[in-house]
Amino acid sequence: MINQVKLWQSGEAKTITFIVTKDCQLACKYCYLVGKNSKEKMTWEVAKQFVDYILTHEDDMKEKSVIWDFIGGEPFLEIDLIDKICDYIKTEMFRRNHHWFNSYRISFSTNGINYHTKQVQEFIKKNREHLSIGITIDGTQKKHDLNRIWKTPDMEQGIMPKPEEERGSYADVVKNIPLWLQQFPDGATKVTISSADIPYIKESVLHLYSLGIHEVNINCVFEDVWREGDDMLFEEQLLQLADVIIEGGYYNDYACSFFSESIGKPLDRILENQNWCGAGKMLSIDAAGNFYPCTRFAQYSLRDKKAWIIGNVHDGIDKNKLRPFLTLDRCTQSRQECIDCEVASGCAWCQGENYDAADTPTINQRAVAICKMHKARVRANNYYWNKLYRKLELEGITKEEAKEYVKESNPKNC
DSSP states (O other): OHHHHHHOOGGGEEEEEEEOBSOOSBOOTTOSOTTOOSSOBOOHHHHHHHHHHHHHTGGGOOOSEEEEEEESSOGGGGHHHHHHHHHHHHHHHHHTTOTTTTOEEEEEEEOSTTTTSHHHHHHHHHHGGGEEEEEOOOSSHHHHHHHOBBOOGGGGGTOOOOGGGOOBOHHHHHTTHHHHHHHOTTOEEEEEEOGGGGGGHHHHHHHHHHTTOOEEEEEEOSSSOOOTTHHHHHHHHHHHHHHHHHHTTGGGTOEETTOOTTSSSOOOTTTTOBOSSOTTTSEEEOTTOEEESSGGGSGGGOSSSOOOOOEETTTEEOHHHHHHHHTOBHHHHSOHHHHHOTTOTTOOOOHHHHHHHSSSSOSSSOOOTTHHHHHHHHHHHHHHHHHHHHHHHHTTOOHHHHHHHHHHHOGGGO
């Protein structure tokens, strides 16, 4: 454990993603995976070829650490394959004296439904010291079940159930939260906001806190789903949440990613001109053995564009197809109004959504559907920090002391 902590370089890790299956028990309404299915599953032969390719090309991947990331669909549906892959990775890194040996993480984002099963628990026990597992639970039962519904057999034929026939998954997930937090006390969840569930933001964040989850990573979908007035409703929910967090003292022990001191400022065109997204620096593979700069460029993630394949397990990476991603920065893909925006810092984007929403097959046209939601977040964020610092100053803490106090009590909020 001591060596593992010492060697791990969290900010200097290569993310390598296995799309082990495109199947999932759920059919979440906001999911960007438009091509989920039960047929495309990775084989051991493809996975082994991929691992061999990665570890053989050590000179091309000089990052000090690595994140072996497993996604779906729902990755735990293929836990036996994942277990075999991870055993092989560990053995081969040791045999090759690879620079990633003992400097790695195995990462999952799961819907949590299979978390308690024997196979998953045995895998956790075997790999505990190197594991990062996030369970997605959207908040209250009402919010969670609004979007995160069980898949029905007819859905693969495009036949959607009637609203009254939908079955939510909250009860199937929440029962596994205590076990997850027992094993991963610092576990964070990821909450997604779409137009329909804006009214439930405040109560959902507080509900997650009540379950014992101390870090809530929450974001709006990047797709163009927003309706007139959504930004005002969003801002109101965040203002109410800010009041409860500050007045209830939650900021001492809990974090919500919507509130951050680093957002909502004009862009420093020199210091902040890097690309927001990591596409191109990551590497993903699907069941067919094709390589992608990010999973969002695989066909099952795309509504309107063709997959952007940058290689495969047989031929390796085609650096000419990868090169456009390595030249991306904020200014090359943003409109002038985005560059000049007074609250530009912290305004996020997804490279895959940029590509899918673009007028032509380009990664240099930034999607801006999230613009008004970012501006609403900034307004609420300014309210949050002004109110928090006023409260601390009234308690006899100077502004500089208050900033240090907030950083020490909950650095994830800064």
